[in-house]
Amino acid sequence: MGIDVGGTHTDAVLIEDLRIKKKAKVITNERDLLDSLWRVTDDLLREENPERLERVVLSTTISTNAIVQGKTDRVGMILVSGPGLSPSLLRINEDCHFIPGYVNHRGMEIAGIDRDNVSRIGERFQRDGIDHCGIVGKFSIRNPQQEIEIRETIATHVRHVSLGHRMAGRLNFPRRIATTFLNEAIREIYTNFVKQVLDLMHLRNVSVPIYILKADGGTIDIAQSGEFPVQTILSGPAASIMGILSMVESRDDAIALDIGGTTTDIAVFAGGVPLLEAVGVTIFGHKTLVRGLRIRSIGVGGDSRVRCEDGRIVIGPEREGPAAAFGGPFPTPTDAMIVLGLTSIGERERAKGALLPLSRHMQCSVLEAAKTIFEQTCEKIASACLDEMEAIVNRPVYTIHEILEDRRLEPKILYVVGGSARPMAFRLGEMLGCPVYIPEHAEVANAIGAALARTTAEMTILADTEQGTLTIGEEGDRIVIPPQFTREDAIGIAKEKLRERAIKMGAKEEDLEIEVTEDQEFNMVRGFYTTGKNIRVRAQVKPGLIASLRT
Amino acid sequence: MLKKERKTGLIFFPAFDWAISPTHPEREERLLYTQDQVFEEGLLDFDSIIEFKPGLATVGDVNRVHICVPDTRSVITESHLVSAGGAITAAEKVMKREVDNAFALVRPPGHHAMLVVRGARGFCNVNIEAIMVEYIRKHYGPRRVAIVDTDCHHGDGTQDIYWNDPNTLCISIHQDGRTLYPGTGFHREFGGPNALGATINIPLPPRTSDEGFLYILDHVILPILDEFKPDLVINSAGQDNHYSDPITDMCFTAQGYALLNDRLSPHIAVLEGGYSIEKALPYVNVGIILAMAGLDYSNVREPDYDPLTIRQSDEISRYVEKEAAEIYTLWEKRGLMREKLIGNVEYVRRKKPVYYDTDGISEQQEETVRVCTDCGGLVTIASAADTGNRIFAVIIPGQSCPACRAKGEEIYTETGKDKYNYVYLQDRERDIFLVK
Ligand SMILES: [Zn+2]
Ligand SMILES: [Zn+2]
Numbered sequence: 001m002g003i004d005v006g007g008t009h010t011d012a013v014l015i016e017d018l019r020i021k022k023k024a025k026v027i028t029n030e031r032d033l034l035d036s037l038w039r040v041t042d043d044l045l046r047e048e049n050p051e052r053l054e055r056v057v058l059s060t061t062i063s064t065n066a067i068v069q070g071k072t073d074r075v076g077m078i079l080v081s082g083p084g085l086s087p088s089l090l091r092i093n094e095d096c097h098f099i100p101g102y103v104n105h106r107g108m109e110i111a112g113i114d115r116d117n118v119s120r121i122g123e124r125f126q127r128d129g130i131d132h133c134g135i136v137g138k139f140s141i142r143n144p145q146q147e148i149e150i151r152e153t154i155a156t157h158v159r160h161v162s163l164g165h166r167m168a169g170r171l172n173f174p175r176r177i178a179t180t181f182l183n184e185a186i187r188e189i190y191t192n193f194v195k196q197v198l199d200l201m202h203l204r205n206v207s208v209p210i211y212i213l214k215a216d217g218g219t220i221d222i223a224q225s226g227e228f229p230v231q232t233i234l235s236g237p238a239a240s241i242m243g244i245l246s247m248v249e250s251r252d253d254a255i256a257l258d259i260g261g262t263t264t265d266i267a268v269f270a271g272g273v274p275l276l277e278a279v280g281v282t283i284f285g286h287k288t289l290v291r292g293l294r295i296r297s298i299g300v301g302g303d304s305r306v307r308c309e310d311g312r313i314v315i316g317p318e319r320e321g322p323a324a325a326f327g328g329p330f331p332t333p334t335d336a337m338i339v340l341g342l343t344s345i346g347e348r349e350r351a352k353g354a355l356l357p358l359s360r361h362m363q364c365s366v367l368e369a370a371k372t373i374f375e376q377t378c379e380k381i382a383s384a385c386l387d388e389m390e391a392i393v394n395r396p397v398y399t400i401h402e403i404l405e406d407r408r409l410e411p412k413i414l415y416v417v418g419g420s421a422r423p424m425a426f427r428l429g430e431m432l433g434c435p436v437y438i439p440e441h442a443e444v445a446n447a448i449g450a451a452l453a454r455t456t457a458e459m460t461i462l463a464d465t466e467q468g469t470l471t472i473g474e475e476g477d478r479i480v481i482p483p484q485f486t487r488e489d490a491i492g493i494a495k496e497k498l499r500e501r502a503i504k505m506g507a508k509e510e511d512l513e514i515e516v517t518e519d520q521e522f523n524m525v526r527g528f529y530t531t532g533k534n535i536r537v538r539a540q541v542k543p544g545l546i547a548s549l550r551t
Numbered sequence: 552m553l554k555k556e557r558k559t560g561l562i563f564f565p566a567f568d569w570a571i572s573p574t575h576p577e578r579e580e581r582l583l584y585t586q587d588q589v590f591e592e593g594l595l596d597f598d599s600i601i602e603f604k605p606g607l608a609t610v611g612d613v614n615r616v617h618i619c620v621p622d623t624r625s626v627i628t629e630s631h632l633v634s635a636g637g638a639i640t641a642a643e644k645v646m647k648r649e650v651d652n653a654f655a656l657v658r659p660p661g662h663h664a665m666l667v668v669r670g671a672r673g674f675c676n677v678n679i680e681a682i683m684v685e686y687i688r689k690h691y692g693p694r695r696v697a698i699v700d701t702d703c704h705h706g707d708g709t710q711d712i713y714w715n716d717p718n719t720l721c722i723s724i725h726q727d728g729r730t731l732y733p734g735t736g737f738h739r740e741f742g743g744p745n746a747l748g749a750t751i752n753i754p755l756p757p758r759t760s761d762e763g764f765l766y767i768l769d770h771v772i773l774p775i776l777d778e779f780k781p782d783l784v785i786n787s788a789g790q791d792n793h794y795s796d797p798i799t800d801m802c803f804t805a806q807g808y809a810l811l812n813d814r815l816s817p818h819i820a821v822l823e824g825g826y827s828i829e830k831a832l833p834y835v836n837v838g839i840i841l842a843m844a845g846l847d848y849s850n851v852r853e854p855d856y857d858p859l860t861i862r863q864s865d866e867i868s869r870y871v872e873k874e875a876a877e878i879y880t881l882w883e884k885r886g887l888m889r890e891k892l893i894g895n896v897e898y899v900r901r902k903k904p905v906y907y908d909t910d911g912i913s914e915q916q917e918e919t920v921r922v923c924t925d926c927g928g929l930v931t932i933a934s935a936a937d938t939g940n941r942i943f944a945v946i947i948p949g950q951s952c953p954a955c956r957a958k959g960e961e962i963y964t965e966t967g968k969d970k971y972n973y974v975y976l977q978d979r980e981r982d983i984f985l986v987k
Contacts, residue, residue, distance in 0.1 A: 086848075139591055279596075401568055403629075
């Protein structure tokens with residue numbers, strides 16, 4: 001069973017033998033997501049035996065909404081920033097405390113921390129009623145010891161602590177701060193939600209593993225997700241993209257569009273694989289280290305408000321309600337498509353009526369106005385697709401090999417899902433010069449994507465044979481290695497540790513498709529002698545499906 | 552510290568798969584820790600810092616600047632085209648006003664590469680700044696350009712290329728040539744007959760620190776720039792003046808580099824040398840990037856920074872002050888020197904030995920310049936090396952006068968292959984490159 005609790009609708013599907021057995025859709029109750037879950041599973045599981053379920057995957061807006069709507073807890077932050085960016089550029093909230101100490105790029109402790117100072121901050125948190133604490137050090141993924149020490153010192157003063165180095169294995173201190181902060185800020189609301197979901201599933205007699213979808217389109221066992229709620233932000237758009245992936249078979253470059261009411265999400269598949277954000281996703285202005293699918297969202301959708309400014313049509317970015325044909329207050333692209341006869345939904349006369357004032361401004365007929373709006377809507381989406389592909393191709397690379405390779409993207413197909421998929425797909429395909437495909441169950445692509453997504457994980461290894469240490473970024477482990485340690489050894493450890501991590505997160509052995517995404521080795525030379533090797537390996541279970549739908 | 556934010560383009564190309572040799576200072580590891588620091592500080596997330604992928608320079612871009620012997624492909628590798636391409640990308644972004652300034656944090660470097668190239672000198676094969684400058688002139692029209700070379704080594708390659716160009720001001724500030732490679736860069740090197748004063752050398756004594764560098768900046772470089780009125784200021788941003796650099800002996804700091812860049816405000820900065828890859832480069836580069844973007848760099852310093860151990864002596868301070876005064880006086884007298892030095896001769900000749908230390912090639916060059924008041928003057932170079940290959944090159948300058956052009960074309964036509972293995976014509980104005 002796959003469930004996507006979206007902003008407008010909550011969708012659910014039941015899949016049997018990789019075929020859609022049942023679909024359900026209810027309006028999301030924003031104030032009570034549990035209620036939406038209850039109703040949608042009611043629909044779906046009626047007349048079903050819950051014992052026959054193999055797994056349940058849930059994609060939810062709980063974390064995203066908590067952040068966007070500010071339903072977060074106060075978090076006390078302790079930052080070990082050392083020299084570099086000025087603290088004024090790093091202050092994420094009112095409760096930020098910068099303490100002395102420094103770990104350098106090699107993970108060597110250059111300046112220690114003062115435990116008494118940390119204790120005093122802890123006491124202050126306690127006095128101020130701050131229960132949640134984020135601890136982040138610069139380069140802490142290279143040596144987490146200072147973060148751990150601070151936690152030990154402060155543990156008695158606060159209820160829960162998030163450590164920066166556990167968030168992700170990538171370098172980026174400001175993002176590590178933001179990610180740790182958000183993780184702690186939404187923890188309470190998220191863990192409560194998880195508890196309620198588990199109760200609900202219990203009441204429904206569901207006793208199989210339950211997973212939560214993450215921003216990278218992968219899953220995590222719900223019981224394991226409580227320590228990293230921030231991973232579940234923006235899982236909705238990822239669900240749709242994974243859904244599209246499950247319903248198509250191409251290994252070509254492709255563009256995937258989810259045209260919603262307010263926005264259109266654009267994803268690019270390179271050789272059939274959805275791309276990930278280089279560093280992490282951005283939510284509500286916060287740049288994070290959360291691994292996520294690379295999805296560009298533009299403020300153009302079926303319900304975008306259409307205005308006329310100085311005789312020119314402006315589409316979006318705001319949505320002021322449904323299309324006029326459905327009783328909405330303003331004309332929208334959907335109204336234009338209704339007038340043009342591209343779709344037969346809603347009340348045509350109302351759509352026409354809404355376009356009339358616009359056509360007067362434009363000094364043309366209602367039909368011509370509709371045509372202009374439709375064309376312009378498609379053009380906006382198509383040009384955003386081209387911009388996105390250009391941005392992907394122009395991503396910086398750091399080796400001569402990659403510069404010379406200079407891979408182009410040549411989309412061979414355009415996949416479209418979402419409310420306006422049918423009326424717009426053909427024209428978009430013409431504009432982008434490729435055939436279009438609207439998957440059969442496009443309206444529940446998100447729930448299908450959730451149902452079939454596999455568990456994903458990443459593992460970052462840095463071996464430094466001069467120091468004789470190997471650091472596992474995400475886990476905070478540091479182990480001793482011999483001088484003759486090789487790149488092959490590092491790859492072996494990365495794969496093994498990744499396997500362990502993925503299994504712990506709920507992956508099944510048979511779904512573990514591990515790939516090495518980064519694999520570099522540098523001779524370290526001091527004076528005129530080679531003193532060691534600096535080996536960097538990153539491995540991942542890439543976003544993918546446990547299986548594709550049968551068609 | 553509140554400053555006006557500027558949009559800065561960053562072309563970061565560490566060439567993680569290129570080295571001169573595995574243990575050479577110019578090896579894969581060189582920008583590894585700089586990358587770590589730049590990534591960890593999150594610099595690429597600032598709206599005012601935009602990263603661009605380097606383009607590839609072409610052989611044509613190289614031929615606009617150099618005479619490569621026997622031909623361009625034999626003296627360069629792809630890495631040089633990427634590094635020069637990175638500098639060109641930086642220039643493009645600035646010229647198209649996509650950004651206010653740009654930093655090409657690329658390798659391999661180029662400021663020791665002279666006009667004639669037979670191999671690598673001082674880790675450099677082609678001069679990436681000069682390739683960039685001539686690209687700008689070709690695509691955006693003639694520009695007055697000032698290149699301020701803050702690498703610890705004398706920028707002898709850049710000086711050689713622009714020796715006769717009155718529209719390119721080359722200022723090099725470096726550790727005294729009596730104590731460091733390449734052993735040149737003294738006051739008396741002041742530019743060719745038609746470009747006197749367009750080459751300025753500022754040798755500084757070993758152990759000069761921030762104080763000395765900034766004194767020279769404020770009392771010599773900035774005033775000269777004020778008078779030269781360049782359209783573009785370029786910083787050849789070598790980082791080997793750092794107190795921790797293993798192959799030099801100066802006491803400049805990350806904070807000093809940031810201050811220098813802030814005050815100099817170059818349109819384009821291009822990385823040159825700098826081999827303290829762990830203790831200096833990460834911090835110096837973060838400082839330069841922040842300064843260029845107008846962001847607060849006051850907290851940038853090396854973890855082992857100790858102002859007392861690297862303070863320059865009073866003796867050095869006095870020396871630097873005297874030096875500054877002398878150089879500025881020399882600059883002011885540049886007009887008078889022309890008469891005194893050149894008089895009424897029609898041609899000025901200089902002989903110079905060139906040693907390609909990386910490749911172990913010795914070359915003898917004879918450069919002849921036509922004295923001209925209307926343009927930079929026609930230049931011809933005859934050169935022979937211990938590897939064989941006698942060559943002759945005719946260089947018609949940009950914005951050349953009709954007389955220099957006519958003479959140049961005549962010489963190229965008349966010079967036969969009997970005496971030389973190759974004869975080259977480089978017409979910088981019309982962007983023509985011929986070989987026979
Ligand atoms: Zn140097
Ligand atoms: Zn002339």
